[in-house]
Amino acid sequence: MNRAQEIQRDVTAALGRPSRRYLLLLALAALLATGGGIAWSYLIRFGFHYTGLGHPVMWGVLIASFVFWVGIAHSGTLISAILYLFRARFRTAVYRSAEAMTVFAIMTAALFPIIHLGRAWLFFWVLPYPNQRELWPNFRSPLVWDVAAILTYFIVSALFLYTGLIPDLAALRDASTGRKRRCYALLALGWRGTDGAWRRYGRGYLFFAALASPLVISVHSVVSWDFAVSIVPGWHSTMFAPYFVAGAMFSGVAMVIVILAALRRTHRLEPFVTPWHFERLARLLLVTSLIVTYSYGAEHFMAFFGESAAERDLFVFRATGPYAPFFWTMILCDSVLPLLCFSARVRGSIAALVVIALLVNVGMYLERFLIVVVPLAHAYDPFAWGTYTPRLVEIAILAGSFGWFAFWLLLFVKLFPSVALAEMKAHVAEEAHAG
């Protein structure tokens, strides 16, 4: 058996009959998602009174979750597109699961603005279509930019993922029989791997990466402008776009580490996803953590040396007020703990990296929560100051979003190869020749 056959055998071994443990996980994810759906239906039926939202904090967990999930999506495109352009070699074994994570994270993120509408059945009003009301969306609003950005990101990421899958689907088609073969044949779109097809594919994939790279930066910039184009202290900052993009990469890399560590165990991908890959991801985590830490410092610097007393007061409130435990947890998880990745021993330990990555995601969720809630709670007018406490229904929807994400990801890794077969075969052949 040659190396290409071994790769095919090992990667596709996980695509067989689902184990009991897999079915249990899938059921758990479906249960969580259903719980979130029930909570949402409760909101639709009884109204947003049952959330913690109210004057002055009109945006809470739902919007923070939207920003969080868009951020998670970014790392997939960072790894699959941006690192492709930089020819980073460690990308090959990890980018498929990262790109799948992008698509499902965007599907999750897109739910939250719709939930937050309240009258979710009217969501289509944001789309530009001729109507008897003679109305068009206001394209000067960042909320409409969000629609364009998120839709574009979803479509382009899904096409990018699918394009990368096509040669692998053809390999699965030719290695399968019966109904499986017919399904893979349909999805493989008749791919034959001819030299002409590969020539166009290679060039097309390069252009996809070139398109996706500025897209990923623009999408979270657009999401950040939901806040930055307002006049709320703590939101109205020119720093928001790079701040959000850096934070997105950071939280996304952390999620990739967690997902890859899990997949590596369940799919027996140890020969492909090695400690070396995690070491490289740990370096990426460290770099993005340092950028995010610098951003925290910069925003405090601008607040304390800037003209706005309200903004200065806001930052003191955030660090010393009722949300102080969240703030200091965020600093610990996002700025302090990732410094452990300076240690080669920590970078070499997958278990340590998973723990750090999980805490980073906790810290980054808290960061999004603090960005959304605290400036609204403590804006210009002291008589309008208030607080926000999420209610059970919002927590249930947040938990449900994790279930929704996990459900689609689990389906994907059971039906499709979670390591790129074609690229892996080419990569291994090149290494063998170079060796």
Place this chain on the structure above:
Amino acid sequence: MPGEREGLLGFFPSPQGAAAAIRALRDRGFDVHTEMPASYAAVEAALARPVSRIGWITLAGAVAGALLGFALTIGTARQLPLIVGGKPIVSMPPFLVIAFELTVLGGGLANFGAIVAGALCSRRTSPVPHDPRASVDRIAVFVPDADAPVEELLWTHGAEEVKRCGGRA
């Protein structure tokens, strides 16, 4: 398959062997075609095909997306001229955001369409008789209308199987 022709089909386990065979065949003026499970740099270098012009289709899609973005935003703003936040009716900064997103979307859709259309077209016109092994772990090198010297060349460069394949022209 419609484009298949009669000729010799050699299967190689390694891209280096296939690349050496392709170079030797092309040096002798033979027309060579391949099917392979991955994009092996050595084989593509040996084939020395011209760079694909798919980028022009991607560019056309991106330009169409940009034009659509500006047309949509400017056209709808002029049709419903609401003054919002003191901003001009036709405001370039926000409209640039929409136009940028539609540029990327147009380019992405055109790119994907071109890749798929190219693969389907290649499938119809390729003279290589399809063998499932070429999708999994073997590089199939096909020389249409070939004879004994070609077979010898293929064996010499490490082919593990060489067979004559008949097909409709």
